[in-house]
Amino acid sequence: MISNIITMSGVKSLKDVDVSGKRVLIRVDFNVPMDSHFNISDDSRIRAVLPTINYCIDHNACSITLVSHLGNPKNGPEERFSLRHVQKRLERLLQKKVEFLNELDELKVQNTQCSTERIFLLENIRFDAGEKKNDPELSRRLGELCDIYVNDAFGTSHRKHASTYGITDYVSVKVAGFLMMREIEAFTKALEKPVRPIALVVGGSKISSKITLLTAVMQKVDKLIIGGAMSNTFLQALGYDMQASLVESDYLQTAKEVLEEAKAHNVKVYLPVDVVITDSIEHPVDIRITPVQDVLEGFRSVDIGPATLKLFSEAIELSNTIIWNGPMGIYEIDRFSKGTYKLATAIAESYAYTIVGGGDTADAVEKAGEKDKFSFISTGGGASLELLEGKILPGFEKLDRCDIQ
Template sequence: MPIQYIDELNIENARVFIRCDFNVPLKDGHITNDLRIKASIPTIEYAQSKNAKVILASHLGRPKGKIDKTLSLEPIAERLLIYLKREVFFSNDCQAYGNLKLIEQMRPQDVLLFENLRFHPGETNNSHHFALQLSKYADVYVNDAFGAAHRAHASVEALPKLFSEKGGGLLLKKEIQALTALIENRTPPYVVVLGGGKVSDKVSLLRQIIDVADTLLLGGAMAYPFLKAQGFEVGNSKLEEEAVDIAHDLLQEAKKKKIQIILPRDHWVAKRCDVDAEVEKTPSPAIPKGWMGLDIGPKTILQYAQILEKAKTIFWNGPMGIFEVAPFEQGTFAIAEAIANNNGYTVVGGGDSVAAVYKYQLQLKFSHVSTGGGASLEFLQGTPLPGILALEG
């Protein structure tokens, strides 16, 4: 059964529990990127427009069921105040005795944010008892946390099952529609760019891509097992030895299906990953002993940019190198720019690649910038997401 969304639910004057994804990066208690906060503002404002009392909840980091003040949501409450232009009540504990009374005293359009749900072990344990306690605060449940939809956690899976009136938020709706378009309505040539990360983490995605994409461009640590499988040395580059066999099988599979897997032709290499490290360019795909591949080289950038220019549909996940370190950001920037300049349907997903897009201020030139890292990858490979399944029926 298709899920409903907040604009289809009866929320007039109701107490609405919105599960958000405020898992934002913090440095010394300060938010360094508030994309995920801004992304849920339309859902919150829609609930306010219906005179709802709005109860917000989220996780932040991995406190492992214990209070960790460095992972408090208080900075998020302060940022919400700026965007919503009104006071945001903050509860230090989602199980506090006074929460029900506070909600009772709230006026229509008021907003309450609970402290980090993961301060309680019941959240990650998908505890029915923990979910039951949260359910007492609201009449309607809304999930706007696409980035957490792949987690079978209490506020994502157990809680919505306790509500008859439930649905997705406007962000969840936008994410599902944008990613579904990649699966069902893509226009060829469909080019997928994968970088960073481990091959073993993305085997299912790689197999799904080989079934549907026309061309797969690989960079970063994702490329090294494939280069090794083709007989090239990769020096001291980050390499999962067990992934070499997987890469070999995937190359054979792609060949049978006439899908192009394009690998780097050259690299920027160094003996250590540092801003002042000695950097060399390799003349070929091979990386010398004692050196690490830390970015794709200029020949690779040119080849990838030419392929991306002709694409009609593009999905990008994962940087081409260690873009946080200045000497090794050229490849990631060039790929981001090439995709941003494409007039087709372009989607970027994954924390590092999204961070790169924002770093280079290219976010407005993409068709969709996904807030879901693992969730977007699992959705694209056809894995049912617990947070979405729980909204059905």
């Protein structure tokens, strides 16, 4: 049986089509963090799609239309979510003029005046309520803007939105951009053609958000390393009293079943043996390290302890493929970030093929200063999670496919 990830890797890429003289619409992911003055603090997602844009420029596309979202506006246009704030950074990185347009109708008029190297940036597509509803009318209007549709927004490839999914019904040629192909190739290497042993490092706050993942990968991995607040539920299920720590009581039985399934598949599970605890997250007075069996009454676990870090690091050192999704503690707070940052260093310094599953984990790796040492850092948190869960991402589902003999 061909796996879903192999199926997705069989889509056509930009290199499989001729863009010369064609109108190209690229769905990009410019959902970048900005401060209160609209200064971009991290332009990684813009840089990630530059090879796709430059390829279209170098191969004489008639026009290039860039469509993206920014943030999650609720009631139409909001200044803080305007892509106008991205325009200057994009122009600087491309070293090309980028024309910013507010309306689809205006873009349609300009797009008919075809000339090589004309680049358009459309205002935040989520300002249109039809985007998240996958509205056929919006999908059709977007499709009219191009001869070739390129999806290079991996971060939203798990969404059935008009610009990532619906548009494919209204364009005859639809392919994946280079970023999308790099993402799927990286995860294919880790999941379908791994050098064993393979370790999955899972963290974050809730087991409920990762249960599908834990079940899906059980037959693929050799080691399962569980940290973060979600490990509290596993520890509680094993009989430890985690006191005021975040525990999902409704998932205690589920945690036991995951551990039993791991045992049945000969998957070695690693859980914290000591934790950093505090009397308060917002205004801590007492912070200490304690074995998991000795969490003090009224205290809560906020990070893994040094003995756990040593245990996890030894498991990582003896792995050849490592996938990491989810921090080990409340890394956003300096006092509770050591476990996550030191684990990032341990993984970065291993000789393994290493993948970070986007989102908070990618942010933590960046802050730990270890970004350049990882084999691959995904640009999509939710998308990478669903990919690991074995799902076919909607962003790949209706793209043209290569003819496989």
